[in-house]
Amino acid sequence: MIRMAAWILSALLALPAFAQPEGPGKLVERVSLDTLKTLQTAGGPKGKKAVMALVEEKVLPHFDFARMTALATGLGWRSATPAQQGLLIDQFRTLLVRTYSTALTRYTNQTLAFQPERLSPDGAKAVVRSLLKQPGAPDLTIDYKMATTPGGWKIYDVAIEGVSLVTTYRDSFAEEARTRGIDGLVKMLTDKNTQLATQDT
Secondary structure, three states, X not given: OHHHHHHHHOOOOOOOOOXXXXXXXHHHHHHHHHHHHHHHOOOOOOHHHHHHHHXXXXXXXXXXXXXXXXXXXXXXXXXXXXXXXXXXXXXXXXXXXXXXXXXXXXXXXXXXXXOOOXXXXXXXXXXXXXXXXXXXXXXXXXXXXXXEEOOXXXXXXXXXXXXXXXXXXXXXXXXXXXXXXXXXXXXXXHHHHHHHHHOOO
């Protein structure tokens, strides 16, 4: 599960804020290429902590973590109290940041190609497809699922070769919530983040 999530998150975006709104396709393409360029530059982020700082600054404002966490938690989300929901969002956010940062530190010579965005009939959602090209390996298809919000376009799921990030976590989250309750799920995420944090030192 973690390995698949790392592949998915290796293609996620470091999205700066812009005064003028952009369509989801143009936004994904421009900032993705800019992120890869930053990682290729000699003065780019070095080491896990530096990459995590970059993620904290540029990535987090452009993901709908509340929606992602609710989707990943499934039916258990409805039974969680507001306080529990807040804890779940915080811990899931931390897990994704650490997984994404780990994936970025392993970046080598991948390149990206993009296809036109696919908008929903009402224009409120979009899927942006990119191809992650790796030397000596097959291309990976990556779909960014996005929705309009008062804060602009936000990513709420990413799928690689048809495998959803949210779905990847949902089964384990649902099982934990069934057997140990929402507090048990929060503890599972907290323990995992603590374990990953010890690897950064």
